[in-house]
Amino acid sequence: MILHGYWRSGTSYRTRIALNLKGLTYDQVGVDLRAGAQRSDAFLALNPQGMVPALELGPEDGGPAVLTQSPAILEWLDEAFPEPPLLPVNKIERAHVRAMAALVECDVHPLNNLRVLKAVREISGGDQADTDAWAARWIRPGLEALESLIARHGRGWCFGETPTLADCCLIPQAYSATRFNIALDPWPRIAAVVARAALHPAFAAAHPDRQADAD
Ligand SMILES: N[C@@H](CCC(=O)N[C@@H](CS)C(=O)NCC(=O)O)C(=O)O
Structure with a gap:
């Protein structure tokens, strides 16, 4: 591949x-x-x-x-x-994991991708502070909602005791939050999943800083 x-x-x-x-x-x-x-x-x-x-x-x-x-x-x-498996067996639980992943995939990340931020910067006359505020405006409520869902479903990871699609989506979004100077302190459950992922070889090897094309 x-x-x-x-x-x-x-x-x-x-x-x-x-x-x-x-x-x-x-x-x-x-x-x-x-x-x-x-x-x-x-x-x-x-x-x-x-x-x-x-x-x-x-x-x-x-x-x-x-x-x-x-x-x-x-x-x-x-x-x-x-x-x-990256999804549980139970159909209701699968829907919960997909919903947590979709929260990031559909309702947070698309508002902060490169082309959208470029458009926001153009519309705001090139003001980086406005662009960062735009990103934070969508990242914060997304993480807030995920924190509640992890409280409901998580037992070490976003959902249950093993990594799922939800963790695959959360970890990059949390990384992106820190790029916009959003500290994870208000969301201790998310911070705990991030800390756990940092120690997991699959997550650690995927980190942007470990990629050959990194700056
Ligand atoms: N829904 C798509 C979104 C992909 C996406 O937003 N990719 C960004 C990087 S994270 C990209 O290629 N941006 C290029 C651009 O905006 O020109 C997916 O999940 O694959």
Whole structure:
């Protein structure tokens, strides 16, 4: 497998976590988002949407195919490589985990991705403080809600005692929060999951700073 991603991209980060949790070996190709490589002809041939991640599969994994959209990639990984599972067995519990993941995937991250922040900066006349305030405006309530859901469902991780799709999504979002100078202190349960993940080899190896294309 080849993961086309970017070291600091939250959606690439969540995909690396899932690949690592499954114990899979994969190559990585860095797509330099700051240089606009996501809009190159070569990358658009892989993903016409011009966004990372894109996961290239060879015949041994059912390809040739290019998978895009990290939620679809994570679900595929869990279906194609069932161990260790990233979703509980119980259908209600599966819905809870998917809801926690979707909270980040649909209601927080999209408001803070590169193209949105660029647009906000343009509209606000290039003011970085306004851009950061915009990001914080969506990250804070998202983390607030996740904190309550972890209180309800978590026993060490976001849901239960083992990492799930929800943790794959939370950890990159928490990393992104700190980039916007949002301390995690108001959310002790999230901080505890982040601390636990830092000690877990699959999460640690996926950290942006550990990637070959990092600054
Ligand atoms: N819903 C997509 C979002 C992907 C996404 O937002 N990717 C960002 C990096 S985290 C990107 O490629 N941004 C490039 C741009 O905005 O030009 C997914 O989960 O894969």
